[in-house]
Amino acid sequence: MPPQTKHLFGPVPSRRLGLSLGVDIVPLKTCTQNCMYCQLGVHCRQTLNRKPYVNIDLVVSELKNALNEGLKADYITLSGSGEPTLNSQLAALIDQIKQFTDIPVAILTNGTLFSDPAVRADCAKADVVLPSLDAGDDETFQKINAPHEDIDFPAFVDGLCRFRTEFTGQIWLEVFFIEGLNTQDSQIRKIKQIIQQTKPDKVHLNTSVRPPVDPAAQTVSQDRLTEIATELGPIAEVIANFAKTASTDRSTVSRTDVLELLKRRPCCLEDICSGLSAASREISSLLAELEKDNKITTETIGNKIFFKKK
Ligand code: SF4
Numbered sequence: 427m428p429p430q431t432k433h434l435f436g437p438v439p440s441r442r443l444g445l446s447l448g449v450d451i452v453p454l455k456t457c458t459q460n461c462m463y464c465q466l467g468v469h470c471r472q473t474l475n476r477k478p479y480v481n482i483d484l485v486v487s488e489l490k491n492a493l494n495e496g497l498k499a500d501y502i503t504l505s506g507s508g509e510p511t512l513n514s515q516l517a518a519l520i521d522q523i524k525q526f527t528d529i530p531v532a533i534l535t536n537g538t539l540f541s542d543p544a545v546r547a548d549c550a551k552a553d554v555v556l557p558s559l560d561a562g563d564d565e566t567f568q569k570i571n572a573p574h575e576d577i578d579f580p581a582f583v584d585g586l587c588r589f590r591t592e593f594t595g596q597i598w599l600e601v602f603f604i605e606g607l608n609t610q611d612s613q614i615r616k617i618k619q620i621i622q623q624t625k626p627d628k629v630h631l632n633t634s635v636r637p638p639v640d641p642a643a644q645t646v647s648q649d650r651l652t653e654i655a656t657e658l659g660p661i662a663e664v665i666a667n668f669a670k671t672a673s674t675d676r677s678t679v680s681r682t683d684v685l686e687l688l689k690r691r692p693c694c695l696e697d698i699c700s701g702l703s704a705a706s707r708e709i710s711s712l713l714a715e716l717e718k719d720n721k722i723t724t725e726t727i728g729n730k731i732f733f734k735k736k
Pocket residue numbers: 455457458459460461463464465466470507508509536
């Protein structure tokens with residue numbers, strides 16, 4: 427991991443992308459939605475306004491330095507602290523990344539701006555696009571994703587369909603399930619219909635395994651997710667737990683490294699060790715210090731303890 431970069435984080439273990447080197451291209455929680463399961467905190471800067479937001483020359487230089495220093499990753503992932511398609515320089519950034527590395531570029535997006543042809547054209551420069559679809563109808567969309575008031579559910583679905591016809595790369599759709607909100611048979615049927623219309627290459631089923639902002643974002647059991655995957659068809663899979671180790675030469679990790687990682691999302695000990703390529707003894711001791719200094723807090727979900735920045 428590059429020391430003290432402003433826009434990079436990780437590589438962090440991702441259940442979908444292996445070792446994912448995150449690139450932040452919008453300020454913290456600048457987004458078109460305010461999902462109840464968001465891990466980025468409650469204060470969303472909700473907007474539909476596309477603009478540069480960050481200095482892409484600086485992003486490119488941080489990326490180049492990190493790769494020159496030997497950092498390895500399976501994907502360079504444009505995501506991080508909000509909705510990356512809000513950045514109007516997305517296409518220019520991908521073009522520049524592709525000039526100096528073969529590492530594939532992925533975009534984690536909520537897909538709500540795909541109704542804009544310019545956003546679709548920008549995203550079509552990536553290798554993999556991972557949009558979200560959590561609802562089969564507008565009412566459920568409002569409840570789960572709390573979109574900006576000018577986002578229209580049919581236009582959002584239409585944007586996903588159009589993007590499929592224009593993009594030749596991989597589309598891996600994520601459906602985030604919340605018990606009782608989108609797990610009923612009627613919702614599954616509607617979501618399935620939209621999947622058939624939008625034709626992704628894969629469908630990833632997710633649920634709340636990390637502490638969400640809203641405690642009402644109830645976890646769906648593994649058995650029920652498996653049942654839903656079967657109903658959605660052969661391209662659907664429950665996202666498996668991740669277990670791969672980062673391959674950098676990093677030997678020491680600082681408190682700042684841990685806090686930077688936890689600022690983006692709550693992590694368990696195993697996530698932090700993988701993301702920072704460090705031994706659990708080293709990380710445990712840093713976590714104990716940070717907890718004592720009141721910099722982090724913990725929350726237990728299932729049988730795992732998650733650490734969060736205060
Ligand atoms: S789309 Fe992503 S960043 Fe935006 S509110 Fe939802 S979970 Fe958070």
